[in-house]
Amino acid sequence: MTILVTGGLGFIGSHTIVELIEQGNDCLIIDNLSKSTVEVVQRIETVVQKKVPFLQVEMLDKEALRDVFRAYNISSVIHFAGYKSVGESIERPLLYYQNNIISTLNLLEIMQEFNVKKLVFSSSATVYGDENWPPLKEDLPLSAPNPYGRTKLMLEEILCDFVTANFGWSVALMRYFNPIGAHKSGELGELPFGAPNNLMPHILKVASGEKNSLKIFGGNYDTKDGSCIRDFIHIMDLADGHVKALQYIEKNMGCEAFNLGTGRGYSVLNLIHTFEKVTGEKVPYEIVDRREGDIVVSIADVQKAETSLGWKAKYRLEDMCKDSWRWYQTIGALSIK
Ligand code: UD1
Numbered sequence: 001m002t003i004l005v006t007g008g009l010g011f012i013g014s015h016t017i018v019e020l021i022e023q024g025n026d027c028l029i030i031d032n033l034s035k036s037t038v039e040v041v042q043r044i045e046t047v048v049q050k051k052v053p054f055l056q057v058e059m060l061d062k063e064a065l066r067d068v069f070r071a072y073n074i075s076s077v078i079h080f081a082g083y084k085s086v087g088e089s090i091e092r093p094l095l096y097y098q099n100n101i102i103s104t105l106n107l108l109e110i111m112q113e114f115n116v117k118k119l120v121f122s123s124s125a126t127v128y129g130d131e132n133w134p135p136l137k138e139d140l141p142l143s144a145p146n147p148y149g150r151t152k153l154m155l156e157e158i159l160c161d162f163v164t165a166n167f168g169w170s171v172a173l174m175r176y177f178n179p180i181g182a183h184k185s186g187e188l189g190e191l192p193f194g195a196p197n198n199l200m201p202h203i204l205k206v207a208s209g210e211k212n213s214l215k216i217f218g219g220n221y222d223t224k225d226g227s228c229i230r231d232f233i234h235i236m237d238l239a240d241g242h243v244k245a246l247q248y249i250e251k252n253m254g255c256e257a258f259n260l261g262t263g264r265g266y267s268v269l270n271l272i273h274t275f276e277k278v279t280g281e282k283v284p285y286e287i288v289d290r291r292e293g294d295i296v297v298s299i300a301d302v303q304k305a306e307t308s309l310g311w312k313a314k315y316r317l318e319d320m321c322k323d324s325w326r327w328y329q330t331i332g333a334l335s336i337k
Helices: 011-022 039-048 062-071 086-091 093-113 147-165 199-207 235-251 268-279 303-309 317-335
Strands: 002-006 027-031 054-056 074-079 118-124 170-176 178-180 214-217 232-234 254-260 285-288
Touching: 002 011, 011 027, 011 039, 011 074, 011 235, 062 093, 074 093, 074 235, 086 093, 086 147, 093 118, 093 147, 118 147, 118 235, 147 170, 147 254, 170 235, 178 199, 178 235, 178 317, 199 214, 199 268, 199 317, 214 268, 232 235, 232 317, 235 254, 235 303, 254 303, 268 317
Parallel strands: 002 027, 002 074, 027 054, 074 118, 118 170, 170 254, 178 232, 214 285
Antiparallel strands: none
16 A cells, blocks of 8 residues: 655655655655656655655646556555745735645545545644744634635645545644754755745855855844744654654544644744854844744644654754754755755
């Protein structure tokens, strides 16, 4: 039996594939290569030391997706494929609604056709919106501040409606906090396509001297040092969370959300200083205006993932910084434009 991993060449997908294979599972990667490159397949193979099947498939093409299910004996799906840039989603909302929603609807339809009823879905802590106060617990009221976030929120609702209407299904909605870090081999990491939006890729560019200084968006928030606070989580912990979620839905029916975070918050300045300490590189920065739409503090409540999935984040902030830097020096700098 094969686990289908959609968007399996992206940042979270590629690390999850490694974790799945190392824990003895057979996987098939599909990806349309719109935000990744086929070289990631070889890098995954270098890490796991075996061949990993990959197909370039556009999930908006229902027939192409059906062919995948015809060709492989698929038992469950981990669905990562989707666009994730907040800024782009504000400029091109239809692109986001079309791509993220329609591809998932196609997937559900085909899964139903082939009687595959287990799905782990890549959601985001962005669904907690900006009204809740941390630690953020799975049963809080949800809202989303931008089209990207709304695609995640709508899909969570669509998936739960679908599970309610169809007996025997189990769906896990994984709400990620702030994934950083990279595989310890240096082979895999975050490869943003185009200008990066997230914090760590910017830190890497400044530390390597490609950029003069990091812009910190806001230094007068109501926090200890004035910068925003995030629950940074190592990508390998996140990957392991998916394997645990898959094991959970093997045994439990229904539609359930799980936070994947560490339960600890660090400020943007904390992250920069930790990075400087463990890598020995300087990260010059300047404080600029706040970025519109940023929430001040985002920290996961991790109780549910711990008790239900038997999962707990292991890596420390120091490891996240060290591993990100190793990846950037090995491969990332060559690839991040
Ligand atoms: C962002 C998205 C979120 C999405 C997540 C995906 C926004 C408002 N939120 O989360 O919806 O799910 O990415 O990974 O875009 N920062 C700087 N300088 C930079 C970059 C970031 O100071 O050059 C700060 C931000 O203001 C923020 C923190 O670093 O306080 C983390 O930013 P980022 O990595 O973009 O993640 P989020 O904003 O938490």
